[in-house]
Amino acid sequence: MTTVHFGLYGLGTMGSALAQNIAEKGFHLHVSSLHAEDTDRFLSKSDGLNESFTPHRSLTGMTKTMPGPRVIILLVPAGDAVEDSIAEARPHMRPGDVIIDAGNANFHDTRRHALALEAMGLAYLGMGVSGGEEGARTGPAMMVGGTQSVWDGVRPLVEAIAAKYEGVPCVDRVGPDGAGHLVKTVHNGIEYADMQLIAETYGVMRDGLGMMPAAIGDVFGAWNKGPLQSYLVEITGAVLNTDDPTTGKPLVEMILDRAGQKGTGRWTAIEALQLGVSVSTIEAAVSARVWSAAKPVRQTGEAIFSPLRESVELGTDQLEQALLAARIISHSQGFDLLVAASRAYDWSLDLARCAEIWRAGCIIRSALLNDIAAAFRAGPPDDVLCFAPSMVTRLQEALPALRAVVGAATSAGHPVPALSAALSWFDGMTQGSGTADLIQGQRDFFGRHGFERFDGGAGHHGPWAD
Ligand SMILES: NC(=O)C1=CN([C@@H]2O[C@H](COP(=O)(O)OP(=O)(O)OC[C@H]3O[C@@H](n4cnc5c(N)ncnc54)[C@H](OP(=O)(O)O)[C@@H]3O)[C@@H](O)[C@H]2O)C=CC1
Ligand SMILES: O=C(CO)[C@H](O)[C@H](O)COP(=O)(O)O
Numbered sequence: 001m002t003t004v005h006f007g008l009y010g011l012g013t014m015g016s017a018l019a020q021n022i023a024e025k026g027f028h029l030h031v032s033s034l035h036a037e038d039t040d041r042f043l044s045k046s047d048g049l050n051e052s053f054t055p056h057r058s059l060t061g062m063t064k065t066m067p068g069p070r071v072i073i074l075l076v077p078a079g080d081a082v083e084d085s086i087a088e089a090r091p092h093m094r095p096g097d098v099i100i101d102a103g104n105a106n107f108h109d110t111r112r113h114a115l116a117l118e119a120m121g122l123a124y125l126g127m128g129v130s131g132g133e134e135g136a137r138t139g140p141a142m143m144v145g146g147t148q149s150v151w152d153g154v155r156p157l158v159e160a161i162a163a164k165y166e167g168v169p170c171v172d173r174v175g176p177d178g179a180g181h182l183v184k185t186v187h188n189g190i191e192y193a194d195m196q197l198i199a200e201t202y203g204v205m206r207d208g209l210g211m212m213p214a215a216i217g218d219v220f221g222a223w224n225k226g227p228l229q230s231y232l233v234e235i236t237g238a239v240l241n242t243d244d245p246t247t248g249k250p251l252v253e254m255i256l257d258r259a260g261q262k263g264t265g266r267w268t269a270i271e272a273l274q275l276g277v278s279v280s281t282i283e284a285a286v287s288a289r290v291w292s293a294a295k296p297v298r299q300t301g302e303a304i305f306s307p308l309r310e311s312v313e314l315g316t317d318q319l320e321q322a323l324l325a326a327r328i329i330s331h332s333q334g335f336d337l338l339v340a341a342s343r344a345y346d347w348s349l350d351l352a353r354c355a356e357i358w359r360a361g362c363i364i365r366s367a368l369l370n371d372i373a374a375a376f377r378a379g380p381p382d383d384v385l386c387f388a389p390s391m392v393t394r395l396q397e398a399l400p401a402l403r404a405v406v407g408a409a410t411s412a413g414h415p416v417p418a419l420s421a422a423l424s425w426f427d428g429m430t431q432g433s434g435t436a437d438l439i440q441g442q443r444d445f446f447g448r449h450g451f452e453r454f455d456g457g458a459g460h461h462g463p464w465a466d
Contacts, residue, residue: 009085010034023052040055086117101113175347281425326422395426
């Protein structure tokens with residue numbers, strides 16, 4: 001059997017952790033980074049593993065000197081860094097060699113690279129990796145796109161480094177070329193929604209119930225033992241219970257309320273709009289990050305309107321149920337996008353397998369995902385997760401709380417954009433007779449766009465009065 005030689009380029013947060021994980025699982029790895037001193041620093045931090053690494057001063061040097069067949073794993077930022085890395089490595093690669101982009105790439109770029117490299121006899125895998133630094137070091141979840149034979153060649157290493165859920169590796173080839181990066185992008189869209197839903201719930205407790213960070217942290221800690229059990233709820237409790245060593249205050253009170261974003265949430269919303277899918281909770285989360293960034297403008301608005309932020313009468317049990325309902329709805333929206341992308345790109349995505357991959361290692365891992373996987377194995381009505389019997393039961397229990405929380409928070413002036421978007425999406429998607437009859441009437445009135453009639457046919461026009 002041919003021995004495949006692996007190289008990893010990009011020894012930043014994720015690349016360093018993944019390289020150490022690979023070495024720990026008994027694989028030899030060639031390593032290099034944009035700056036040679038980063039490779040030196042990486043080696044100095046990799047005590048006990050250094051015999052597993054062959055360091056190189058540059059990507060060119062690594063690709064040229066590595067014996068073939070070569071598999072080069074890139075862990076660099078999306079966009080120009082990936083383009084530059086491929087351009088640098090490609091001239092030194094031979095037919096049969098593989099490049100794996102293990103960063104958060106836009107899946108349209110991955111499709112383009114796969115096509116171009118395959119035309120040259122090279123292979124390209126787009127592999128979304130989730131789990132942050134700790135996940136990369138100890139076992140991330142990974143979503144792979146590419147051809148089956150190329151996946152089969154790298155599978156032993158990738159499965160070895162992956163998180164395991166009851167012994168099953170949280171990685172798979174989910175489809176061709178860009179499929180893995182699209183599934184990772186949707187994972188991140190759901191991650192954005194979940195983080196925003198949690199933040200809104202924290203806001204209601206802080207500003208509507210007057211609770212202190214540590215007390216809120218304890219509530220999240222307790223919720224993590226129930227149906228909301230998840231990595232994000234767990235770390236929320238930990239963040240809220242951490243004090244600032246300098247001031248002694250709760251650390252969260254010293255963190256500026258301006259959230260960053262690198263693009264995957266936005267890509268999810270853009271792709272959904274392109275494919276005609278509503279991911280309104282995810283869109284609300286992206287928008288909330290956008291307005292979080294405009295702090296001076298928010299401060300001007302507050303000075304002009306002096307809005308009242310009143311207390312609310314809500315129990316934490318209602319907030320828990322509201323968060324659960326909204327979490328189910330935001331996952332349902334993410335899976336709707338996977339269904340649409342699978343159809344549009346002819347990927348035959350196995351939705352249950354995607355949910356299974358996310359059960360461990362990744363940022364959105366939660367108790368809910370095992371039930372979501374089971375729901376997709378059974379096949380929910382119209383492929384809509386919210387319509388699966390197990391989700392219907394939970395939603396029927398939890399929706400009254402979501403209505404109470406959105407109603408109370410909105411009346412009292414507390415922004416809950418993702419919670420309310422989830423509720424409105426649910427109400428719209430369960431309203432058999434909606435209000436688009438009027439939209440169609442308006443469209444025909446001003447533009448003769450035509451409408452369908454209940455009693456038959458399309459392309460009708462109204463006898464509109466002037
Ligand atoms: N951090 C996380 O939690 C996660 C990140 N990811 C994704 O993994 C990838 C790597 O992220 P992360 O490790 O956090 O990022 P880091 O910034 O920590 O590391 C990126 C590495 O790429 C190098 N780099 C930057 N620009 C170029 C370039 N033009 N050409 C070659 N190398 C370049 C950086 O060098 P320098 O330091 O000089 O800039 C650094 O060595 C990204 O796509 C990210 O979105 C995925 C999952 C989780
Ligand atoms: O992919 C990830 C986790 O799954 C990364 O942590 C990603 O950087 C998160 O996105 P953003 O920086 O936009 O919040």
